[in-house]
Amino acid sequence: MGVDRATMVSLIDGLEEHGLAERRRSPQDCRKNIVELTAAGQYCLRRAEKARRAVERRFLAPLDEAAASLVRALQTLVLAG
Structure with missing residues (x-):
């Protein structure tokens, strides 16, 4: 996406704070996070x-x-x- 790591973390933090996304550890690689939209995030995306x-x-x-x-x-x- 061309976004540096610090900016991406900040963006995801904001999405989480608004209940639009959640991150969890990857079961295959504990160094990685999986970011998924919540139901509210999916609704917001559809509206957008x-x-x-x-x-x-x-x-x-x-x-x-x-x-x-x-x-x-x-x-x-x-x-x-």
């Missing part, structure tokens, strides 16, 4: 994704049919990168 899609639709509305092509092209670039 719904809001993102709505904003994207409004932003791209002036492009009409070209918007779908643009989104597919951008997704292709992201996946290829």
